[in-house]
Amino acid sequence: xxxxxxxxxxxxxxxxxxxxxxxxxxxxxxxxxxxxxxxxxxxxxxxxxxxxxxxxxxxxxxxxxxxxxxxxxxxxxxxxxxxxxxxxxxxxxxxxxxxxxxxxxxxxxxx
Amino acid sequence: xxxxxxxxxxxxxxxxxxxxxxxxxxxxxxxxxxxxxxxxxxxxxxxxxxxxxxxxxxxxxxxxxxxxxxxxxxxxxxxxxxxxxxxxxxxxxxxxxxxxxxxxxxxxxxxx
Numbered sequence: 109x110x111x112x113x114x115x116x117x118x119x120x121x122x123x124x125x126x127x128x129x130x131x132x133x134x135x136x137x138x139x140x141x142x143x144x145x146x147x148x149x150x151x152x153x154x155x156x157x158x159x160x161x162x163x164x165x166x167x168x169x170x171x172x173x174x175x176x177x178x179x180x181x182x183x184x185x186x187x188x189x190x191x192x193x194x195x196x197x198x199x200x201x202x203x204x205x206x207x208x209x210x211x212x213x214x215x216x217x218x219x
Numbered sequence: 220x221x222x223x224x225x226x227x228x229x230x231x232x233x234x235x236x237x238x239x240x241x242x243x244x245x246x247x248x249x250x251x252x253x254x255x256x257x258x259x260x261x262x263x264x265x266x267x268x269x270x271x272x273x274x275x276x277x278x279x280x281x282x283x284x285x286x287x288x289x290x291x292x293x294x295x296x297x298x299x300x301x302x303x304x305x306x307x308x309x310x311x312x313x314x315x316x317x318x319x320x321x322x323x324x325x326x327x328x329x330x331x
Contacts, residue, residue, distance in 0.1 A: 112262075139317040150323035151263075151308070158317055198262055204317050207253055208310075210262035 110134050114199050114211035121189040121218045129184040129214050131199030137209070139202050140182040144168065144195040145213075151198070157182055189218045221246045225309050225322035232299055232329050240294040240325050242283075242309035250311040252276075252285050252292040257306040257324070266294075266307070304329045 115130045133140065141156035153166030157176040171193060173185040182201075186193060194217050202208040226241040244252070251270045255263040267276030272287035281296045292309060309322040 141318075148323075151321050153318070156318065200263075202317065202319075205251060205312060205314060207265040207268055208255075208263070208319055210255075210264065212262045213260075 112199055112201055112209050112211040114197075114214050116214060117212065118215050119217070121186070121216065123189060123191060123218060125189050127186050127189065129186075129197055129199075129216075131182045131184065131211060132180050133182075133199075133201040133209070134180065135201060135209065136179060137201035137203055138179070139204070140176065141166070141200050141208075142172070142174065142182070142184045143198045143200065145198060146195050154184065154197075186216075191218045194218045221250070221311060221313060221320040223309050223311055223320050223322035225307075225325050228306075228324075228326035230325060230327050232327070234301055234329055234331050235298045236329075238294070238296040238299045238303075238327070240307055240309075240327070242292045242294065242322060244290050244292065244309075244311050244320075246290075246311055246313060248313050249287075250313045252283070253310040253312070253319070254281070254283055254292070254294050255308040255310060255321075257308065259305070263308060299327070299329045301329045301331055303327060 112133045142154040143151040155174040157163045197214045199211045200208040222245045253268045254266040256266045257263045267278040269276040269285035275284045306324045308324045312319045
């Protein structure tokens, strides 16, 4: 099993550009989520989904958009990149009451 | 709401030293408890877990016991190695909920 796959691994954007971070899982997990990790801030939840067609906001949703058209995929869109969005982004998936499985991360720099 | 508190890092140890990383939690119900490890440049991965009071999770020489009376889940290892250098996250998941609650992470640095 591939688990949770994130692409790209690294990305540099200019302020104002848009892009989509891809996340796919092959474990048939209902729940998928996006986190950002910044030094000293731990993991902060951006958006999450409990099934296809269902999404909700986490702790820091502003500037990000998500959709969940299939169980497998949960892309994260940056609408107009800002330097404050420079971070490491992690996608995770799980079933209820079990551990989360994380992707390898996308390291994003906005200049 | 739920919360997880971990000791601040970094924790710096010499190889073969004893490790304890403290974790306490607040939850409304009876959550499952987890420790995740994040090696440099990688995503988090499950290290161990416990699903009910007095359960002990163990893996790779690490152990943690679910203590309901003290709402704690401290991570221990008897003899750390340089390869254990990583960030360790304590987390909980309430029964019936999808969304885990994470602590802020504790960085461990092990010197030869």
